[in-house]
Amino acid sequence: MAKAFNDFFVNLGPNLAKKIPDSETEFHTFLKSRNSQSLFFAPVVEEEIKDIINNLNNKKSSGYDGVTNFLLKHIINEIISPLSYILNQSLFRGKVPQKMKIAKVIPIFKKGQKDSLNNYRPISLLTSISKVLERLVYVRSLKFLVNCNILSDSQFGFRKRHSTTHALLTFIDKVAHAIDDAKHTIGIFLDFSKAFDTIDHEILLYKLNHYGIRGRALDWFRDYLTERKQFVSINGHDSELKLISCGVPQGSLLGPLLFILYINDLQNSSQILSFICFADDSNVFFSHRDPQTLINIVNNELNLVQSWIQANKLSLNIEKTNFMLLSNSLRVLPNHIRINDNNLCQVDTTKFLGLHIDKELTWKTHINYLSKILSRNAGILNKLKKNSPVIFYRICIYR
Numbered sequence: 001m002a003k004a005f006n007d008f009f010v011n012l013g014p015n016l017a018k019k020i021p022d023s024e025t026e027f028h029t030f031l032k033s034r035n036s037q038s039l040f041f042a043p044v045v046e047e048e049i050k051d052i053i054n055n056l057n058n059k060k061s062s063g064y065d066g067v068t069n070f071l072l073k074h075i076i077n078e079i080i081s082p083l084s085y086i087l088n089q090s091l092f093r094g095k096v097p098q099k100m101k102i103a104k105v106i107p108i109f110k111k112g113q114k115d116s117l118n119n120y121r122p123i124s125l126l127t128s129i130s131k132v133l134e135r136l137v138y139v140r141s142l143k144f145l146v147n148c149n150i151l152s153d154s155q156f157g158f159r160k161r162h163s164t165t166h167a168l169l170t171f172i173d174k175v176a177h178a179i180d181d182a183k184h185t186i187g188i189f190l191d192f193s194k195a196f197d198t199i200d201h202e203i204l205l206y207k208l209n210h211y212g213i214r215g216r217a218l219d220w221f222r223d224y225l226t227e228r229k230q231f232v233s234i235n236g237h238d239s240e241l242k243l244i245s246c247g248v249p250q251g252s253l254l255g256p257l258l259f260i261l262y263i264n265d266l267q268n269s270s271q272i273l274s275f276i277c278f279a280d281d282s283n284v285f286f287s288h289r290d291p292q293t294l295i296n297i298v299n300n301e302l303n304l305v306q307s308w309i310q311a312n313k314l315s316l317n318i319e320k321t322n323f324m325l326l327s328n329s330l331r332v333l334p335n336h337i338r339i340n341d342n343n344l345c346q347v348d349t350t351k352f353l354g355l356h357i358d359k360e361l362t363w364k365t366h367i368n369y370l371s372k373i374l375s376r377n378a379g380i381l382n383k384l385k386k387n388s389p390v391i392f393y394r395i396c397i398y399r
Contacts, residue, residue: 001234001237002231002232002233002234002237002238002239003232003239003240004117005105005107005117005120005122005232005234005239006105006230006231006232006239006240006242007242008117009105009107009122009230009232010230010242010243010244010245012194012197013194013197013198013199013244013245013246013247014245014246016193016194016197016198016315017198017200017246017313019315020198020310020313020314020315021310023307023310023311023313024307025307025308025310025311026311027203027206027308027311027312027313028206028210029311030265030266030268030269030308030311031207031210031265031268032265032268034210035148035150035210035211035212036212037144037148037212038212038213038214038215038217039140039141039144039212039213039214039217040217041091041092041137041140041216041217041220042140043088043091043092044084044087044088044091044136045084046080046081046084048136049076049080049083049084049087049132049136050076050080052132052135052136053069053072053073053076053128053132054073054076056069056072056073056128056131056132057069058070058073061125062125062127062128063102063103063104063125063126063127063128063130064102064103064104064125064127064231065099065127067127067128067129068128069128069131071128072128072129083129083132087132087133087136090133090220091136091137091216091220092216093216094216094217094218094219094220094222094223095219095220095223096133096220096223096224098227099127100126100127100129100130100133101130101224101227101228101229102127102228102229102230102231102241103124103125103126103228103229103230103231103249103250103251104124104125104126104230104231104233105122105123105124105125105230105231105232105233106122106123106125106232106233106234107120107121107122107123107232107234108120108121108122108123109121122232122250123250123251124230124249124250124251124252125251126249126251126252131252131253134252134253134254135253137220137224137254138253138254138257141213141217141254141257142257144212144213145211145212145261146160148211148212150211150212150261150264151260151261151264152264152265152266152267152275152277154266154267154274154275154276154277155260155263155264155277155278156170156276156277156278157256157260157277157278157279157281164278164353164354164355167276167277167278167353168352168353168355170276171187171276171283171285171352172361174274174285174287175187175285175287175326175361176361178287178326179326179327179328179361181287181289182289182329183287183288183289184287184288184289184291184294184325184326184327184329184330185285185286185287185325185326185327186285186286186287186294186295186298186323186324186325186326186337187283187284187285187323187324187326188283188284188285188298188302188321188322188323188337188339188344189283189321189322189323189324189350189352190282190283190284190305190316190321191316191317191320191321192280192282192309192314192315192316192317193314193315193316193317194247195259195280195314196247196248196250196255196259196280197246197247197250198246198247198313198314198315199246199247199248199258199259199262199314200246200312200313201222201225201226201246203262203312203313204225204248204258204261204262205218205221205222205225207261207262207264207265208221208261211261211264221258224254225248227243228243228244228249229241229242229243229244230242230244248262256279259279259280260277260279262312263277263280263282263312265308266282266305266308268308269304269305269307269308270284270301270304270305272286272297272301273285273286273298273301273305274286278353281352281353283352284301284302284305286298286301291330291333291334292334292335294333295333295334295335295336295337298337299337299338299339302337302338302339303339305339306339306340316339316340318339318340318342318344319345321339321344322344322345322346322347322350323337323344323345323346323347324346324347324348324349324350324357324359325346325359326359326360326361327359328360333346349365356369
């Protein structure tokens with residue numbers, strides 16, 4: 001079973017990438033001017049390492065080496081000197097120790113038939129020390145990217161002073177203004193197929209170089225991405241190690257950052273559509289008073305978005321990609337919304353960054369959703385109070 005899961009998870013990205021047709025457009029045509037500045041990895045000091053380790057959570061799960069965050073915190077004073085040397089050598093030489101590139105994968109059942117591998121989510125567990133190294137690189141890289149103003153204004157994920165709340169407020173503000181101007185808005189909610197698993201390493205490294213990650217820093221990222229391996233562990237049984245050929249590491253700190261850099265130029269595919277992205281949740285919007293003009297423009301611009309997707313060797317899950325018409329007066333569009341010759345499904349409600357949105361922004365769907373959760377939890381507390389009056393009393397006092 002462990003071998004079957006490992007073969008399946010490792011081949012997810014490559015098998016999907018093979019199905020993506022060659023693009024007539026080169027991916028680099030969507031990139032804007034090259035950043036003239038370059039990233040330099042500043043040396044690591046022992047106090048910085050201690051701070052990172054002390055801020056790790058105390059989860060009992062560990063990577064393949066069996067060293068938990070809890071254990072690492074208790075032995076850090078004894079190993080800080082050699083660990084500091086090793087981490088500095090990694091940054092200075094542009095090399096990542098091979099033992100830090102091994103992931104222990106646990107399959108977690110989602111829903112559906114339990115005998116289908118498709119119905120399991122891989123949870124990757126990395127070593128605690130590799131997380132420390134990633135944090136050091138993450139802090140230096142993000143500071144550089146922010147100072148150089150590299151990250152797209154439409155990207156709200158994994159950035160300071162940006163959150164799902166900011167993304168949602170931006171979306172609501174755009175739609176509300178459109179409604180006030182008697183405009184109709186179409187929102188397309190894109191769903192990338194296994195986005196983190198299909199990222200092309202050569203395209204990613206090209207973009208990192210374009211954004212200013214060059215020289216020894218680029219060598220480090222190249223080594224970080226290559227020769228990564230994983231094995232699956234089920235009930236104490238481990239599969240053999242298998243090589244990962246594409247994608248960014250799941251369960252890592254750098255994976256999401258590398259992903260948002262990979263799609264950082266998505267908004268350059270269209271000069272008309274508005275983009276709101278949070279990591280791999282990418283959504284586009286456009287408003288107009290005339291319904292037919294609205295459809296024509298959206299369909300034409302979606303062709304450009306599809307060109308970007310294909311050029312960057314990504315693919316859409318058409319079945320999960322849908323659109324919503326947000327309007328006070330228009331209920332039915334005179335024509336279809338299409339992408340890549342496929343009609344998109346129109347929905348009246350959708351879940352957008354954790355919030356259930358309806359086409360009229362009444363919030364009834366989200367209120368009903370929250371009411372059901374609160375009602376269920378109230379029922380649980382009602383049952384608990386009969387058997388555990390002291391616990392229930394303390395919960396009430398705490399609240």
